[in-house]
Amino acid sequence: MSKPTTVALVTLGCARNDVDSEELAGRLAADGWTLVDDPAGADIALVNTCGFIESAKKDSVDALLEAHSLKADGTLRAVVAVGCMAERYGKELAEALPEADAILGFDDYADISDRLRKILDGEKREAHTPKDRRTIIPISPVARQEVKSSMGQGSTFSRKRLGDSPMAPLKIASGCDRRCTFCAIPLFRGAFVSRRPTEIIDEARWLSENGVSEIFLVSENTTSYGKDFGDLRVLESLLPELAKIEGIARIRLSYLQPAEIRPTLLHAMVSTEKVVPYFDISFQHSSGTLLRRMKRFGDSEKFLHLL
Numbered sequence: 001m002s003k004p005t006t007v008a009l010v011t012l013g014c015a016r017n018d019v020d021s022e023e024l025a026g027r028l029a030a031d032g033w034t035l036v037d038d039p040a041g042a043d044i045a046l047v048n049t050c051g052f053i054e055s056a057k058k059d060s061v062d063a064l065l066e067a068h069s070l071k072a073d074g075t076l077r078a079v080v081a082v083g084c085m086a087e088r089y090g091k092e093l094a095e096a097l098p099e100a101d102a103i104l105g106f107d108d109y110a111d112i113s114d115r116l117r118k119i120l121d122g123e124k125r126e127a128h129t130p131k132d133r134r135t136i137i138p139i140s141p142v143a144r145q146e147v148k149s150s151m152g153q154g155s156t157f158s159r160k161r162l163g164d165s166p167m168a169p170l171k172i173a174s175g176c177d178r179r180c181t182f183c184a185i186p187l188f189r190g191a192f193v194s195r196r197p198t199e200i201i202d203e204a205r206w207l208s209e210n211g212v213s214e215i216f217l218v219s220e221n222t223t224s225y226g227k228d229f230g231d232l233r234v235l236e237s238l239l240p241e242l243a244k245i246e247g248i249a250r251i252r253l254s255y256l257q258p259a260e261i262r263p264t265l266l267h268a269m270v271s272t273e274k275v276v277p278y279f280d281i282s283f284q285h286s287s288g289t290l291l292r293r294m295k296r297f298g299d300s301e302k303f304l305h306l307l
Contacts (some may be wrong), residue, residue, distance in 0.1 A: 005120065006034045008042035009162060010067065012060050013050025015169035015218045015254065017083060019159075021048045024082070024112055026158035031113035035160070040070045044078045044116055047100075051085030052185070060085045061097065068099035078119050080104060082112075087130065088188045094127035103127040106188075133175075133190035159203065161210055168212045169254075172200055172238075173219035178257075181294050182284075185220055192221065194228050197238050201245070208247035215242065216252045223260035232260075236268040243274040254280045258306060259297040281306075 007028055011021040024046065025035055039045035045067040049060035060083070067079045078101040086093060087105045094103045101119055105128045108115050119125060161168070175190040176183075204215055219225065226234030242251055251274050258281050269275045285291055288299030 005032075005044070005117075006036050006042045007044050007046055007116065008036050008039040009046050009048060010039060010063050011048045011162075012063060013048070013052065013056055013084065015216060016171065016220070017048050017050060018162075019169050019171045019218065020083065020109075022159045022162055024048070024109065025160040025162055027109070027112050028116070029160045030158060033113065033116075035162070039067050039076055040073060042076055044080060044120060045070070045076060046080050046082060046116070049081055049083035049085035051083070051088045051188075057085055064097060064100050078102070078116075080116065080119060082108070084185075084188060088184065090128040090130045091126075092130075105130075130188065132187055134186045159206070161207075164211060166212060167214040167216060167250075168207050169218045170200065170204055170207065170215045171195065171219065172217050172222065172235075173225050176220040177224070178221065179295050180284075189220060192224050192228060194225050194234070197234060197241070200238065201241055204242050204245050204248060208245055213247060214250035214252065215248060216254060218254050220255065221257050221260075222253055222255050223257045223262075223265065232262070233264055236264050239268050239272045239275055243272050249274060251275045252278045252280075256281045258283060258303060261306060 009021045009025055011017055029035060036042050047060065047063050047067060049064070050056040051060070060081075064079060064081055067076070070076045071079070079099065080102045081093065081097075081100045082104045086103045089096075090103060090105060094100065102115075102125045104112070104115055104125075107128070115125070173192060173194045175192045176186045177192045179186065207215060222235070224232075225238075226232055239251065242248065251272070253269065253275070256279060261281070269279075270277070283298075283303060284294060284296055286300040286303060291298055
């Protein structure tokens, strides 16, 4: 880069967003950017927003406005929104929040360094028109990998840790194929795409080498892992392989869909020594009638049996 440039990443929302921020940080650091903790001391503030519920949207807007207020001090030159809220609303968000210098979607992630350079050079980038990323299933594993690449996610990981916690989230998949009536995630995250087991194991080793002793497997629907490979039991074989990694002492699984929890997965969880007895199960309600309206499955009797 022609001159030193600094960027501060501000992350809101879930552990999945934490991983996205570290992947963005990895891309930027590899291209010569200096990462700083405080937006007040950066050339550009990159705010990774959350758009899942109203309170999360408010927090994201507040973070963007707070970053914008720092521009008056003269160091911070631009405020850019990325993440779920930015992807979900695009032009609508740009019109409602002119304090943000740019609204970037997931398709911009692969070229994030170039995008930010141009913004600092004064380019006025037009916000995207949101599109429905849902795809009618079944979709072939090859096609799913193409979808993955088109959203700025390559076949290998590029990640830079933004903290020194001994616990770190590890993304095993992206997107969701369910159509729960209350949830917009599939609309902007797209179809469910599993990462290859070899990629996950390589990243877990890298995390261990960088001081992590506990990994937290994250996705939009962890129990669906491997279905786009044609094998729903890939997770059962992945857990023991992760447990073999030197330095990893604890493994946790997030967001287990109750309708997809199977005996083989439960056996793998309780029989793999490093997998902790932690069951993050997404019970939305116990009423079968209400769950059907949500386009979900189960009822009190089935859930009690599962527990």
